[in-house]
Amino acid sequence: MARRKKIYEGKAKTLYEGPEPGTLVQYFKDDATANNAEKHGVIEGKGVLNNRLSEFFMTGLGHIGVPTHFIKRLNMREQLIRAVEIIPLEVIVRNYAAGSMAKRLGMEEGTMLPRPIVEFSYKDDALGDPLVPEEYIIALGWASQQDLDDIVALALRVNDFMSGVMYGVGIKLIDFKIEVGRQFDGDFQRLIVADEISPDSCRLWDMETGQKLDKDVFRRDLGNLADAYTEVARRLGVLPTNTAPMGKPTLIN
Structure with missing residues (x-):
């Protein structure tokens, strides 16, 4: 990754030059920010979860004809995307x-x-x-x-x-x-x-308990953010059903 040309770095992701013209590599970081980066933390495994969850949603949208920049997942933290x-x-x-x-x-x-x-x-x-x-x-x-x-x-x-x-x-x-x-x-x-x-x-x-399963967990100090994201991934089938919440999850290929 160090040999790649960095195009842009944001709060939660970094973009690198892609292998072919018109493509980029999007890298998901473990950083968590809130209130326009006034609050910052590093949540182990967050980037891995967001990479897989974003892949899941973008792929689903593609299946119903909604165009997205997603091309394919490259590894646990990176995906190949279209430059736009x-x-x-x-x-x-x-x-x-x-x-x-x-x-x-x-x-x-x-x-x-x-x-x-x-x-x-x-x-x-x-x-x-x-x-x-x-x-x-x-x-x-x-x-x-x-x-x-x-x-x-x-x-x-x-x-x-x-x-x-x-x-x-x-x-x-x-x-x-x-x-x-x-x-x-x-x-x-x-x-x-x-x-x-x-x-x-x-x-x-x-839907039953009102428990928050999103970044508000971090914004409002409501618990462990990795646990919340892991629960979303587990329900959607991105994680094995018998996997307990964890900081650095093991995901299905």
Whole structure:
């Protein structure tokens, strides 16, 4: 890995030059951050779990015709992805009020929304990833109206898939965020799901107990984050059913 050219390093992942033009290698780190990196920790095995869980979700989306940047998993911590031009937005889909939305509107966490709500935040840690209306996005040239329409449709398809998968294993999909990238083929542009889909980017609650199985465990000091992610992986079949929660899990190839 040291011989590769590093393209970008974020809070939870590092991108390296891929083996072929138009590809990148995405490496999942064990770092955990919250509150725009004000809180930081290293959770042994987290990168391994997120690599496998993101592979699971991206592969599932591909099977139903939702385009993603995922090509294949390379090893326990790395996957081969398509290089895309990332639109500088976090696309947030909310099924229940939680987190910043609950605080912002004075709503009780866990209140079911009448329909899924899609909102956008500008990707900038220094600014705290502020929410931005569509008018800002279009006026500042981050995306066109057609792009936004396509992004919303894409996000809602991801929500339908994710909600169904999670419901099937007794988990409530409270909300999640994705990033969207532009993939170019000559003058043709295609919008595809990029970055990752994992408990780092979702709120996941046990349907019976309300237990949190996502990064809120770390944000709010609710227990062992690796145990929470391991439980999600176990329910989805990414881990053997007889495997107890552990810091550094053994995963199925």
